[in-house]
Amino acid sequence: MESRNRLLLLASAVAATLLLSGCASLRWPWGKDKQIEEQQTEAEAAEEEAEEQDVSPPRVIEPNVARRKIKTPKIDNENWEVGVGLGFMTIEDFGTNVTYAGQLTYHVTEDFFFRADLGQSTAGKTSFETLGGNIELLTGDERRFTYYSLSLGYNFLPGEVYLGRNLAMNSGFYLLGGIGSVDFAGDNRLTVNLGAGYRVLPTDWLAIHIGVQDRVFDSDLLGETKVTNNIETLLSATVFF
Amino acid sequence: MEPSITTTRSRRLRNSFSALALFACFFSVTALAKQTEEEKAAKAAAAQEKLLQVFVSEPYLELATGPGRGYAVFHVVPREQSIDVLYRRTDWFKVRDEQGVEGWARARDMRRTKLADGSPFVFNLGDRAGFTSHDWELGIGGGDYGGANLISAYGAWSLTDNMKVEITLSQFLGNSSNGYKAEAGILHVIVPEWRVSPILELGTGVVNTQPRATIVLPEDRTDQTAYAGVGIRAYLTRRFFLRADYRWHTLFTSRDDNQELEEWKVAIACFF
Numbered sequence: 001m002e003s004r005n006r007l008l009l010l011a012s013a014v015a016a017t018l019l020l021s022g023c024a025s026l027r028w029p030w031g032k033d034k035q036i037e038e039q040q041t042e043a044e045a046a047e048e049e050a051e052e053q054d055v056s057p058p059r060v061i062e063p064n065v066a067r068r069k070i071k072t073p074k075i076d077n078e079n080w081e082v083g084v085g086l087g088f089m090t091i092e093d094f095g096t097n098v099t100y101a102g103q104l105t106y107h108v109t110e111d112f113f114f115r116a117d118l119g120q121s122t123a124g125k126t127s128f129e130t131l132g133g134n135i136e137l138l139t140g141d142e143r144r145f146t147y148y149s150l151s152l153g154y155n156f157l158p159g160e161v162y163l164g165r166n167l168a169m170n171s172g173f174y175l176l177g178g179i180g181s182v183d184f185a186g187d188n189r190l191t192v193n194l195g196a197g198y199r200v201l202p203t204d205w206l207a208i209h210i211g212v213q214d215r216v217f218d219s220d221l222l223g224e225t226k227v228t229n230n231i232e233t234l235l236s237a238t239v240f241f
Numbered sequence: 242m243e244p245s246i247t248t249t250r251s252r253r254l255r256n257s258f259s260a261l262a263l264f265a266c267f268f269s270v271t272a273l274a275k276q277t278e279e280e281k282a283a284k285a286a287a288a289q290e291k292l293l294q295v296f297v298s299e300p301y302l303e304l305a306t307g308p309g310r311g312y313a314v315f316h317v318v319p320r321e322q323s324i325d326v327l328y329r330r331t332d333w334f335k336v337r338d339e340q341g342v343e344g345w346a347r348a349r350d351m352r353r354t355k356l357a358d359g360s361p362f363v364f365n366l367g368d369r370a371g372f373t374s375h376d377w378e379l380g381i382g383g384g385d386y387g388g389a390n391l392i393s394a395y396g397a398w399s400l401t402d403n404m405k406v407e408i409t410l411s412q413f414l415g416n417s418s419n420g421y422k423a424e425a426g427i428l429h430v431i432v433p434e435w436r437v438s439p440i441l442e443l444g445t446g447v448v449n450t451q452p453r454a455t456i457v458l459p460e461d462r463t464d465q466t467a468y469a470g471v472g473i474r475a476y477l478t479r480r481f482f483l484r485a486d487y488r489w490h491t492l493f494t495s496r497d498d499n500q501e502l503e504e505w506k507v508a509i510a511c512f513f
Contacts, residue, residue: 076328150381
């Protein structure tokens with residue numbers, strides 16, 4: 001009897017152990033929520049961990065100092081040259097007279113430049129007027145010889161000149177050619193100009209020029225139309241800016 | 242050991258040498274002081290003028306006596322030294338080194354210098370890239386305006402690489418009349434990257450006509466004009482290009498009919 005009871009007890013104990021251990025593996029409805037919560041917290045933790053891993057590499061101290069911007073000062077371009085001149089204008093048939101001129105140059109490259117000239121002279125008397133007594137071919141206003149030209153120049157022979165032992169100045173011989181017009185004897189005429197000049201630069205901003213230009217145009221003042229050559233010799237001073 | 246005569250002599254010699262060295266040292270120190278003063282003065286002047294400072298990054302930078310081909314190289318600035326850029330003339334820069342020596346440096350050499358932050362010194366050069374993209378144009382030319390000889394000069398400013406605003410001043414000299422005209426217009430470069438590109442023009446202006454004395458209409462008159470034009474521009478070399486165009490003008494005269502005029506011209510121009 002005793003042994004039977006003992007057997008029953010043992011058997012029940014074994015059954016209880018088996019049953020209870022199985023409970024954990026079974027999904028009971030009352031434990032469902034808790035399980036989901038647990039899963040969620042686990043997932044969150046995993047996410048946080050992942051986030052931490054992501055964030056960690058760029059966690060470098062970012063400098064709070066703005067990069068210094070270097071302001072580059074503007075470089076002064078000195079390609080323009082302006083000046084005035086005084087010289088002689090030999091107007092074909094009308095003698096040689098004083099001329100005043102202004103010039104504006106733009107240096108495009110070290111070799112080439114554009115130049116605009118504007119000048120005025122007064123024509124003298126033709127030999128016909130001088131010999132003929134009281135004959136006047138032109139009125140006072142008509143004798144005014146106003147001209148301009150737009151030219152392209154070429155620095156043909158750049159170099160240096162030496163004044164004495166210790167002084168060297170930059171110099172240059174240049175060639176010029178262009179077109180323009182002349183207002184003379186009550187008419188405007190197209191001119192073609194060709195010339196050459198020599199410039200000496202005592203300083204980098206100042207230049208002294210001696211130049212000769214032939215201003216060619218068609219004239220019919222003395223009866224028949226002919227090509228006239230009018231030689232301008234000019235001494236001028238210019239400044240670079 | 243007794244000192245020999247030679248040692249005594251040498252000691253004397255050493256003494257005199259040391260005296261000489263001391264003197265030289267003093268001299269060089271004063272020279273150095275003078276030099277640093279000069280440098281300081283140069284630096285102060287540079288700071289006052291707010292000049293651009295660049296550093297030589299090639300083995301050396303050559304300075305010439307003049308801004309052009311053929312001028313002698315008289316000085317070299319060694320690597321790492323700084324130079325102040327005083328001004329520029331065409332493709333030459335007038336610069337001053339740390340010792341205060343001034344000279345002309347070639348633009349293509351200046352391209353290889355560096356700014357204080359190590360970045361390269363960049364500036365515009367007269368080349369194909371400059372032809373495509375630049376601010377200003379200047380040109381002179383000649384042609385024909387309604388049968389009269391035409392002399393003209395123009396200046397243009399770039400709004401974009403394609404679009405420019407231009408002003409043209411011209412004089413025409415004909416058999417029946419002479420005159421001046423001033424026009425303002427818009428210029429469209431169709432393909433600015435091309436060496437030769439077509440252009441379109443549209444503009445307006447005023448024309449002052451002075452009939453020649455022998456012809457019927459004796460009085461001067463000023464009329465408004467409008468034009469449309471086509472043309473081409475072609476890159477030549479360095480900063481130069483050729484421009485040729487054909488314009489149709491409508492002259493709004495005070496008479497009953499407007500006058501139609503044709504103009505063509507060729508100009509040599511530069512950009513900067």
